[in-house]
Amino acid sequence: MFGELAHLAVHNLLRARARLAMTAGGVLVGTTAVVILIALTIGLQRSAEAGIGQNATLTEINVYPSWGPPQEDGAEPPQLTPAAVRAFYQIEGVAAVIPMTSLQSWGELIADDYRGGGQVLGVDPQLLPYLGITAQQGQLSLNPGDVLVGAQVGENFYDPQSEEYAPVQIDLFSAALEMQVYNNMGTGTREVDMRVAAVLADNPNYDYAILMPTQDVIQLNEWVSGQKTDPETFRYDQVIVRAVDREAATDVSSAIKELGYSAGGLGEFLNQLNGFFTTMRLVLGGVGGVALLVAAFGVANTMTMAILERTREIGLMKAVGATDRDVLTVFLIEAALVGLSGGAAGIGASLLIQNVVNEAIRSAPAGDGGGGMIFLPVDTSQLSSGLVIIPTELALFALLLATAVGVVAGLYPALRAARMTTVVALKTE
Amino acid sequence: MANQPIIQGRGIDKVFYVGGQALHVLKGVDFEIPTGQFVSIMGPSGSGKSTLLYLIGGLDQPSGGQITVAGKHIDGMNSSELAEFRRLTVGFVFQSFHLVPTMTALENVALPGIFAGLPRDLREARASRLLSMLTMSSRADHRPSQLSGGQQQRVAIARALFNNPPIIMADEPTGALDSKTGQNVMRMLRWLCTKQGRTVVVVTHDQSIAQYADRKLELKDGRIVGDYLTDARGKHDVA
Ligand SMILES: Nc1ncnc2c1ncn2[C@@H]1O[C@H](COP(=O)(O)OP(=O)(O)OP(=O)(O)O)[C@@H](O)[C@H]1O
Ligand SMILES: [Mg+2]
Numbered sequence: 001m002f003g004e005l006a007h008l009a010v011h012n013l014l015r016a017r018a019r020l021a022m023t024a025g026g027v028l029v030g031t032t033a034v035v036i037l038i039a040l041t042i043g044l045q046r047s048a049e050a051g052i053g054q055n056a057t058l059t060e061i062n063v064y065p066s067w068g069p070p071q072e073d074g075a076e077p078p079q080l081t082p083a084a085v086r087a088f089y090q091i092e093g094v095a096a097v098i099p100m101t102s103l104q105s106w107g108e109l110i111a112d113d114y115r116g117g118g119q120v121l122g123v124d125p126q127l128l129p130y131l132g133i134t135a136q137q138g139q140l141s142l143n144p145g146d147v148l149v150g151a152q153v154g155e156n157f158y159d160p161q162s163e164e165y166a167p168v169q170i171d172l173f174s175a176a177l178e179m180q181v182y183n184n185m186g187t188g189t190r191e192v193d194m195r196v197a198a199v200l201a202d203n204p205n206y207d208y209a210i211l212m213p214t215q216d217v218i219q220l221n222e223w224v225s226g227q228k229t230d231p232e233t234f235r236y237d238q239v240i241v242r243a244v245d246r247e248a249a250t251d252v253s254s255a256i257k258e259l260g261y262s263a264g265g266l267g268e269f270l271n272q273l274n275g276f277f278t279t280m281r282l283v284l285g286g287v288g289g290v291a292l293l294v295a296a297f298g299v300a301n302t303m304t305m306a307i308l309e310r311t312r313e314i315g316l317m318k319a320v321g322a323t324d325r326d327v328l329t330v331f332l333i334e335a336a337l338v339g340l341s342g343g344a345a346g347i348g349a350s351l352l353i354q355n356v357v358n359e360a361i362r363s364a365p366a367g368d369g370g371g372g373m374i375f376l377p378v379d380t381s382q383l384s385s386g387l388v389i390i391p392t393e394l395a396l397f398a399l400l401l402a403t404a405v406g407v408v409a410g411l412y413p414a415l416r417a418a419r420m421t422t423v424v425a426l427k428t429e
Numbered sequence: 430m431a432n433q434p435i436i437q438g439r440g441i442d443k444v445f446y447v448g449g450q451a452l453h454v455l456k457g458v459d460f461e462i463p464t465g466q467f468v469s470i471m472g473p474s475g476s477g478k479s480t481l482l483y484l485i486g487g488l489d490q491p492s493g494g495q496i497t498v499a500g501k502h503i504d505g506m507n508s509s510e511l512a513e514f515r516r517l518t519v520g521f522v523f524q525s526f527h528l529v530p531t532m533t534a535l536e537n538v539a540l541p542g543i544f545a546g547l548p549r550d551l552r553e554a555r556a557s558r559l560l561s562m563l564t565m566s567s568r569a570d571h572r573p574s575q576l577s578g579g580q581q582q583r584v585a586i587a588r589a590l591f592n593n594p595p596i597i598m599a600d601e602p603t604g605a606l607d608s609k610t611g612q613n614v615m616r617m618l619r620w621l622c623t624k625q626g627r628t629v630v631v632v633t634h635d636q637s638i639a640q641y642a643d644r645k646l647e648l649k650d651g652r653i654v655g656d657y658l659t660d661a662r663g664k665h666d667v668a
Binding site for chain 2 (some may be wrong): 001004005007008011012065133312313315316317318320321322324325326421422423426427
């Protein structure tokens, strides 16, 4: 039955091809606007994600003690105790927990006659593989007395005798390195010899870090404060929790926050970024939706015209046994087909635009000196997958949306047709 | 008479409201039509002939009274019951043919099959049998604009027969045709009555056309004012 009515609807559509083409053309424009604008946000999001990098940093969550106002019962907010570290390790989706201890004082690096600095972090040597670091020189291992230095540490030495500051580059891997540590009272200094086991490759998290075995840092801190470390009151300064994968990172992050800590990291940043792009997608999709709304009025107008022109025919259909519902179905199928054909053409047009735009970007000179594309808010070299990306889901969604727009726009005219009084319709001239 | 009435009207009233004014078009019409009879309804323009025909054909609802057709009370039926009634019981023929201009003769004849849910091959097979019965086979692929008035009316009659209804109703079927073509159409309707046993109701105001009927109902000012049996011309000499 539906098939027969659909057949009739197709016949009716094809009798006014020019009108069909123009009405569907409106839907084409609307669909293309929606698809291209959304595809643009997808392209930008992919390139932003690619820029952040797909590496280990995305599964990394930095945990700090919460800084908020004191809790109502006056209790101290949860601290990064060894017990807390064990608790983090129990969370589902956690691959590793890396507690770190900072030097409680200022340590100045001395190599030859030059001075430099960095952030001293104590880390458990066994956890090095989970830190997401690689060496550009040397081996990733920490024996007592060893240090690993970040890629930038050697780049920023200076000559203390010089009148002006001028960065001096030191090859820390081969230089004799020592660190001068000041104690808490400012009453004394101590020189510590350092053997550089490795210089780390670029990694924004550790570019200025001086990684030492936790025990070495604890010993230095005991000297700085002049007190023995009490296992009861010992606190880590920072804990890095590594999730098994990017998806798990979000859950792990919220589990940690639930325990009362602050959690941050690139994965967290990425979530915010995704939120931003979701908003952007809604806004731009809405802009395209306005074009589709205009097209909907076109469909409604065309269907109303068709129903006025074919009033006698509607009367006849009813006279030969069509129910109101049959008439409604025929006109709704017609409206849906207008939407569907416009939507399909719109997806075709969008795919064409996708190819043209992405091809243009690919063939444009890379880098920022290239001109042409300089007004783009993104680095075109990150757009290897394209500025406009139309996933299959988006195409299917657009097709469905265009069809739905047709049906909704055709609903009122079709209802009018279905409710026409047979006799009156037959007598209409 | 052995024939049971296939159409029965009791006190049929029809009032139209136009601009707040009530227009009493039918004022208590009573009549019976036995199965297999060929009835003509005559009367001056505006007397309510078409209105009455549409009421007994289930195209419109009476304001009062009862209408029973083929054993069914059609007053008070809802719109989908009426649609089913029309599909199964009545074939309509109109003065202005009411063919769909974009469809071929064959497709026009087959149109009722769409709403009966018949698949296309069945529809078209039945339509082409009907066209050949009315000697229109050679014109099956022609559109209405390529056919003469008489040919168009024959296509419309074939369409009325599509669902094999027991009753054919025609509203001035010869009104748009010259007298010779009109006579042809009437002979065809007469044949459907005599040879196929269908009940035929024709509205006309042409006396010579009315002579094909067995019986003449005269309508004036919304009332039946005459009911005559006639010696139908051509009643016995149809092929
Ligand atoms: N839908 C309608 N709304 C209002 N008035 C109507 C309607 N249909 C018919 N009428 C009125 O009802 C009266 C009878 O109309 P009807 O068409 O039945 O006449 P008729 O006998 O068929 O006339 P004719 O021979 O001219 O066709 C007329 O006065 C007409 O104006
Ligand atoms: Mg009339």
